[in-house]
Amino acid sequence: MKSINIFSKIDKPLLIMSIIYSIIGAVMVLSASSISAVLQYGEAPYYFFVRQIIFIAVSYFIGFFVILRTPVKRYKRYLPLALLGVLGLLVYLLLFGDVMNGAKSWINLGLFTIQPSEFAKTILIVYMGVFYGDLLNTNRQTSKYAFFIPLIYSIIVFMLVVLQPDLGNALIIAGIVFLVFMSIPFKKDQVIRALKLVAGALAVVGIVFILSGAPFLTEMQRERLTFKEPCTRYTDDTGYQVCNGFIAMHNGGLFGKGFGNSTQKYMYLPEAYNDMIFPIVVEELGLIVAVLIIIGYMFILYRIIKIAKNSLLVRNSIICYGVAVYMFLHLVINFCGILALIPLTGVPVPFLSYGGSFIMNMIFCIFIVERICAENKISKTKLEISKM
Secondary structure, three states: OOHHHHHHHOOHHHHHHHHHHHHHHHHHHHHHHHHHHHHOOOOOOOHHHHHHHHHHHHHHHHHHHHHOOOOHHHHHHHHHHHHHHHHHHHHHHHHHOOOEOOEOOOEEOOOOEEOHHHHHHHHHHHHHHHHHHHHHHOOOOOOHHHHHHHHHHHHHHHHHHHOOOOHHHHHHHHHHHHHHHHHOOOOOOHHHHHHHHHHHHHHHHHHHHHHOOOOOOOHHHHHOOOOOOHHHHOOOHHHHHHHHHHHHHHHHOOOOOOOOOOOOOOOOOOOOOOOOHHHHHHHHHOHHHHHHHHHHHHHHHHHHHHHHHHOOOHHHHHHHHHHHHHHHHHHHHHHHHHOOOOOOOOOOOOOOOOOHHHHHHHHHHHHHHHHHHHHHHHHHHHHHHHOO
């Protein structure tokens, strides 16, 4: 299929919204990072903005000219290498990785760093879609233990991320695997019900184990579990960041202080251009704009879920649901963290936060969904023609 035909069949509203949010994110990174770039890192004010623009441009280039041109059925061919690659990178981090921000989560490649746990999320979504799609479409007898294969791999990835330790990404990986597994349309027999119960129990135990402040967590992460009333602990590491986020949002009010006029980005709010960028958005653009941004996220999720429901293949449907869950969990965990409803775990906001690995994976996921949308329309057209 020619690329021009594919482009004509993608979900235009979803693509436009992703581009708009990428632009908003880059502009907000410019505003939120300019002070830190100069005072904290000794770089030019545009340092993080330029890097973010490069990441976005490269991602959309790959999306348009690689992902949209690649049939989803070909993913199965590349999955073994991708699965082994992610495991290898995660093991490499534990053995040879440098500690950055209290965790061995990034591999330094000189000009930029990569975060394997981010790529693991996308690969797990595709893996579960391809594996369970094939399993449900085959008529041959399959061992009941075959259902466990992706779960076993996911648990290994989860534990490797926990050992970094990276609390936020570990929780998101567990959430993606559990919710995607629960969405798969298995036959309603006792074996599958038991598998779902086991998966749910493992997810609950894993989350409780993490939130209990188990010894594998760093001291700072254990302290973050005391997340309520952060401004009563303003001088503590665990209260300072969230409290300054509250101050930023309070300063913004309904209409904001104006673009570039944030005061909390002047080294008061750590990671103002990354995990804590949404309080800067509220401070500069106001609560009304922030609410509109949240509504826009809901629209993006709606378009993805609509494509999932229109998919004729189980594989494609699972992948789309996985992408929706990926984005939803990042939004919920970040927003609840900055509002002190749950512990702050350092999870970025889709499209808005600075970060090469994260923005690239998010854009890649959008284009995977777009490819599925195009395939859905092509299959529907062929089906209609065959009935004539």
